[in-house]
Amino acid sequence: MVDSIRRIPLLPLRGLLVFPAMVLHLDVGRRKSVQAIEQVMDEDKEILLATQKEISIDDPKEDEIYQVGTIAHVKSLLKLPNGTVRVHVEGLKRARIKKYIDTGEFLHVEAVVLEDEEPYATTEAQALMRNILTMFEQYTKVSKKVSNETVTIVKDIQEPGRFADVIAANLPLKLMQKQSMLELTNVKQRLIKLIEILNNEQEVLGLEKKIGQRVKKSMEKTQKEYYLREQLKAIQKELGDKEGRTGEVATLRDKISEGDMPDNVKEKALKELDRFEKMPANSAESSVLRTYLDWLIQLPWTYETEDQLDxxxxxxxxxxxxxxxxxxxxxxxxxxxxxxxxxxLKGPILCLAGPPGVGKTSLARSIARSLDRKFVRISLGGVRDEAEIRGHRRTYVGAMPGRIIQGMKKAQSINPVFLLDEIDKMASDFRGDPSAALLEVLDPEQNNTFSDHYVEEPYDLSKVMFVTTANNISTIPGPLLDRMEIISIAGYTEVEKIQIAKNYLLPRQMKDHGLTKGMLQMKEDAIKKVVRYYTREAGVRSLERQLATLCRKAAKKIVSKEKKRVILTGNTIETYLGKPRFRYGLAEVEDQVGAATGLAYTSAGGDTLSIEVSVAPGKGKLSLTGQLGDVMKESAEAAFSYIRSRSNELEIDPSFHEQNDIHIHVPEGATPKDGPSAGITMATALISALTGRKVKKEVGMTGEMTLRGRVLPIGGLKEKSMSAHRAGLRTIIIPKDNEKDLEDVPKSVREDLTYIPVTHLDEVLEHALGEKDESNES
Structure with a gap:
């Protein structure tokens, strides 16, 4: 039989496929499709229905439509109020699209009508049909998705091709499966394909039935448990038993009602309690809800301690x-x-900044005692996870509130003194930036509605007195630093250390080691010797360790009956602590050529910095050693350039840089420095080495310089002054602009030191350099 070619309008279908002999209603809404329907109603009422491959495409192209479709007869047309058209169609024959013709209004196609290839009345076809009918009847009994009327209609169909099409149209198949059935013109292949599909569907239905039975059993068990629990509640109520779940819920309800929660939090807690009551006791979410309710109940919401305002x-x-x-x-x-x-007044945010061991943490504890408030401390050193501050959301396994809320629970009041220790040692990584999360905590304008991910409800932190500690404020992010009031604690003078040891540290160590005043006495000269020769620090932590060593050794002598009473003096300290670890006064023993003493500011307090310069015959090489940072190298180069530009005034050979190699060495170059301040020290040492004039041994100096010799102001004058005093220096050269900072220097240090304010390097040289060393003249 020769296939006939017809020109016919095309109606693309979305998510739907029509088989021959299939009658159904279609709702048509696309403009082109409506025009195509109206056109065929005026002509022979036949149209080609082909399914598009993607449902979401509104205007499909040629390659987006399946090539095999069904020629259908449009029986009737009804226009609906919403602009769509409902058509009643009946599938007639298969057809394959050969060519697309775009008329502008809608698509026409040239299609080849496809006839069934296999003869209808073969014995094999009849056997296949009987097998399929049996399987289809079994399927309809199990699935309940196909009506009995459909089975009756199928039984009366004698033509194998139509028989296969009707059954395929009534099965819940995927669109691609139906399309593959539509494209089969060989009736035998179509029947075999249908057997495969029915077999697969029966297996799926069998699994669905098993799963359904399993779910039903589980539901029956849950319903049974619920019924029994309700009976148990009733029995417990009659017996007055408050130990079961009912009693637990009642206890929680009483705590919520009697607690100090705000109304919005109380409402949330009661809502969660209702969920908890209806939830099976053995469910995972039940324990999560119980923990959450405990947190809401145990947190202080409005209770505050009364301040002692004396x-x-x-x-x-x-x-x-x-x-x-x-x-x-x-x-x-x-x-x-x-x-x-x-x-x-809202709680202030104080930041106690200073070197280790000066008493920052213990001072915060004393603040709480003086206010008669609760004290809470958390350490932020090494914290990298934002959730450590804000908490985890309750959807996470093992979720907990952040450290702020945990601290408030521990305090049991809304106005404790809250210490955030080591705030400068926080870090950030892929888990977030905890310092950014702290911005809300430490902002007085925001922290009255602090949001913790676990608690979810806003929490008031405005009455908390936050105290933070830091060793180095330069590592604290700017926005966070802006929210705090910085109070610098530079360290202690020798006089203060002796008093602290006598009145605080020694009595505490004696008590910890079981010693009484009758067992151990320590003279003031002994304490002074420990401070001078066995410790070198801004704080008193190392001093306390040395005192603990003395207490241990004294305890051993007393327990071993060697002595009944130990008296420590300056002369006996070496017996217990060994040879002195440090030399008191690190100033030069005598005036030196090419060696100047500078002052540095470090995170552990102030420190002295010795700078040495040597000049040797060579080719003008400038060497810098001592693990110098970039700032120190720049200071050395600036000093070198200044000397070259002023060589005549300084009485230095103008060609010195061509005939000599100059080596600048800083023995303690690894000392961390906060800001430039070694410029005038390097210049003085260089000029001393080049002129042969000695630098006075008792003079220390600090200040940066410009290429014109102007001396610039520095920071950390208090710390540098204390390090100079500790090192045994007597005269300190400082920038003129730093005179105002002298009032911060302790009086005992200020009285022992002579300060010389300068504005230009010439003044520095006038006070720092002595006579020319004739023996070292070159």
Missing amino acids: VIRAEEILNEDHHGLEKVKERVLEYLAVQQLTRE
């Missing part, structure tokens, strides 16, 4: 706990005074 009493407590630190004490007393007048 300024005189607070001052006595602060002095009792700490020697010195006048600035910090003054700031706390100011806060108390304002609180006494207003009682509404």
Whole structure:
């Protein structure tokens, strides 16, 4: 039989496929499709229905439509109010698209009508049809998706091709499976394909039935448990038993009602409690909800302790706990005074910045004692995860609130003194930036509605007095630093260390080691010797360790009956602690050529910096050694350039840089420095080496210089002054602009040192350089 070619309008279908002999209604909404329907209604009422490959495409192209479709007869047309057209169609024959013709309004195609290839009435076809009918009947009994009327209609169909099409049209197959059935013109192949599909569907239905039975059993078990639990509740209620789940829920409800939660939090807690009550006791979410409710109940929401606003009493407590630190004490007393007048001041955010061992953490504890507030401390050193501050969301396994909320639970009041220790040692990585999360905590304008991911409800931190500690404020991010009031604690003078050891450290160590005043006595000259020769620090931590060593050795002598009483003096210290570890006074023993003493500011306090210069015959090579940082190298180069430009005034051979190799060495070049301040020191050492004039041994200096010799101001004058005093220097050359900072230097240090303010390097040389060393003249 020769296939006939017809020109016919095309109607693309979305998510739908029509088989021959299939009758159904279609809703048509696309403009081109409506025009195609209206066209065929005026002509022979036949149209080609072909399915498009993607449902989402509104205007399909040629390659987006399946090539085999069904020629259908449009029986009727009904226009709906929403603009769509409902058509009643009946599938007639298969057809394959050969060519697309775009008329502008809608698509026409040239299609080849496809006839069934296999003869209808073969014996094999009849056998296949009987087998399929049996399988189809079994399928309809199990699936319930096909009506009995459909089975009756199928039984009456004698033509194998039509028989296969009707069954395929009534099976819940995927669009691609139906399309493959439509494209089969060989009736035998179509029947075999249908057997495969029915076999697969029966297996799927069998699995669905098993799963359904399993789910039904599980539901029956759950319903049974629920019924039994309800019976148990009723029995417990009759018996007055409050130990079961009912009693637990009732106890939680009472705690929520009687607690100090705000109304919005109380409403949330009761809502979660209702969920908890309806939830099976053995479910995983039940324990999560119970933990969450416990947190809401145990957190302090409105309870606050009453402040002791007695300024005189607070001052006595602060002095009792700490020697010195006048600035910090003054700031706390100011806060108390304002609180006494207003009682509404928001908690300040103080940042105690200073080297290790100066008492920052213990000072925060003393602040809490003076205010009679609860004290909470958390360490932020090494914290990298933002969730450590804000908490984890409850959807995570093992979720917990952040450290801030945990601290508030521990405090049990909304106005504790909250210490955030080591705030400068936080880090950030792929888990977030905890310092950014702290911005909300430490902002007085925001922290009254602090948001923790676990608690979810806003929490008021505005009445908390936050105290932070840091060794080096330069590592704290700018926005975070802006929210804090920086109070610098530079360290202690020798006099202060002796008083601290006598009044605080030694009594504490004697108590810890079981010693009484009758067992151990330590003279003041012994303490002074320990401070001078066995410690070298800004704080007193190392000093306390040395005192602990003395207490241990004294305890051993007493317990071993070697001595009944140990008296420590300056002459006997070496017996217990060995040879001195440090030389008191690190200043030069005599005036030196090419050696100057500078002052540096480090995160561990102030330190002295020895700078040495040697000049040797050579070709003008400048060497810098001592693990110098970029800032120190720049200072050396600036000093070298200044000397070359002023060689005549300084009485130096103008060609010195061509005939000599110059070596600048800083023995303690690894000393970390905060900002440039070694410029005038390097220049002085260089000029001393080139002129042969000695640098005075008792002079220390600090300051950066320009290429014109102007001396620039520096930072950390207090720390540098204390390091100079500790090193045994007597005269300090400082920039003129730093005179205002002298009031920060402790009086005992200021009285022992002579300060010379300068504006130009010429003044530095005038005070730092002595006579020319004739023996070293070159």
